[in-house]
Amino acid sequence: MPTFSRTALLAVAGAAALTLVAACGSDGTSGTASPSSAAASGGPALVAAGSNTLGPIVTDADSNTLYRFDKDPANPPPRTAPVPAHTTWPPVPAAEHIRAQGVDSALIGSVTRTDGTKPLTLGGWPLYRYASDAKPGDTKGQGVGCTWFGSTPTGKKAPAATPAASAAQSGSGY
Structure with missing residues (x-):
């Protein structure tokens, strides 16, 4: 040949x-990596996924975008972490065993808040879901109030979307 x-x-x-x-x-x-192996084994998971508008982000096992709040301190001390509104931004609850897919498990932790909740942390930052994200893959919480940002697999905040990406984001989000 x-x-x-x-x-x-x-x-x-x-x-x-x-x-x-x-x-x-x-x-x-949605154009995201499928967390099927994480979802299939049950329980909470952090999954590294790709967003067409934000780049690498973290989702839960159901492909819901997870966010961090800039007014939370990184590595907040136990029992003193601020408590944002729980209905709009519910914290991701910590569990004894968290599966990580594409996320360094050494970066995963938790903190106990004054209200007794124990949110999951990534890179020291508590993680939240956004109630207005209607379906898996939505990233509508990105940049809300200039303080809420998608979390990257290293716990950093996802960069602000460009105006063109923000216009595209109003659709499916990914």
Whole structure:
């Protein structure tokens, strides 16, 4: 077989393999990595996912975007962490065992708040869901009040979306 044909065949085979891997790691609708293995085993999970508007972010096992609040201190001391509104921004509850998919488990922790809740933390930052995110993949909480941001897999805040990305975000979010 000539070198050119062999190289072309290998390239096509590689592209086909990547397509199969991508198809297995995507939910087919949102463009995010599928947390199917995390969801299948039950219990809470942190999943590294990709957002078309925000880049790498963290979701729960159901692909709901998780956020951090800039007015929370990183690594808040036990029993003194501020308590934001729980109906709009419910904290992600901590559990004894948290599964991490694409997230360094050494960055996962918790803090006990004055109201007795024990939210999950990532990189020292308490994590929240946003009540206005109507479906998995929504990122409507990004930049709310200039204090709420999607969390990255390292616990940092996701960068502010560009105006073009913000316009696209008003649709599916991913």
